[in-house]
Amino acid sequence: MTFVQLIECRTSRFDEMDRLMDDWVEQTKGKRTATHDLVGRDRSDASHFIEIVEFPSYADAMRNSNMPETDKIFREMVALCDEMPTFTDLDVVRDEQLCTANALRFFETMAAAGELPPLDGLLAEGYHDHDPANEQDTIGMDAMRREIGMWRAGFDFAFAVDDQIAQGDRVCNRWTWHGMHKGEFLGIAPTRRRVTMTGTTVFRFGEDGKIAEGWWQYDRLGLMAQLGALDALEN
Numbered sequence: 001m002t003f004v005q006l007i008e009c010r011t012s013r014f015d016e017m018d019r020l021m022d023d024w025v026e027q028t029k030g031k032r033t034a035t036h037d038l039v040g041r042d043r044s045d046a047s048h049f050i051e052i053v054e055f056p057s058y059a060d061a062m063r064n065s066n067m068p069e070t071d072k073i074f075r076e077m078v079a080l081c082d083e084m085p086t087f088t089d090l091d092v093v094r095d096e097q098l099c100t101a102n103a104l105r106f107f108e109t110m111a112a113a114g115e116l117p118p119l120d121g122l123l124a125e126g127y128h129d130h131d132p133a134n135e136q137d138t139i140g141m142d143a144m145r146r147e148i149g150m151w152r153a154g155f156d157f158a159f160a161v162d163d164q165i166a167q168g169d170r171v172c173n174r175w176t177w178h179g180m181h182k183g184e185f186l187g188i189a190p191t192r193r194r195v196t197m198t199g200t201t202v203f204r205f206g207e208d209g210k211i212a213e214g215w216w217q218y219d220r221l222g223l224m225a226q227l228g229a230l231d232a233l234e235n
Contacts, residue, residue, distance in 0.1 A: 154185030
């Protein structure tokens with residue numbers, strides 16, 4: 001079970017403490033068992049800091065704590081604090097990756113049957129879309145609805161998200177797209193063919209959890225070949 005430790009302290013010497021933590025990271029390289037570390041400052045009290053450290057398990061956290069380097073750094077950290085730090089140990093009972101979940105919801109929403117659902121819960125109003133197949137970037141929610149509408153008019157389709165990697169405010173999605181060509185698409189009359197293509201989309205999220213920017217790479221040439229659009233060129 002994932003384990004999280006909250007470390008709270010008050011200090012007027014945060015810059016020194018920050019350098020101390022850099023020293024600890026360097027000294028324990030290859031030994032640390034923590035998987036994620038986050039430090040936040042209290043907006044209502046500039047001397048109040050909270051460090052959130054994630055471990056795969058409580059046992060891994062104890063191995064981390066028992067390293068001699070950790071004990072040494074802890075004693076030096078206490079000397080920089082205005083009062084004794086406090087520790088809260090948490091077993092994680094629910095863990096939602098909100099940005100990755102919203103990315104999945106966006107792919108599902110694009111492919112939803114019937115009328116395209118509202119996007120304001122998923123996209124920022126000034127959403128900026130980068131698609132190398134378009135001469136100009138698509139900017140704004142209304143423009144994005146028109147872009148999605150072009151694909152929905154041409155195909156019944158669905159996305160299968162094969163992989164997601166999240167880092168900071170970005171989520172990288174590797175996907176497979178399956179569609180049936182039901183309507184005109186880029187001047188190609190409906191063929192009723194079932195087609196597929198693969199691609200990758202990187203989304204940048206705003207502080208509100210909405211998608212603010214997207215970069216797409218996908219096999220559009222392969223899609224056109226499946227639609228027969230390249231047959232005349234080959235002949």
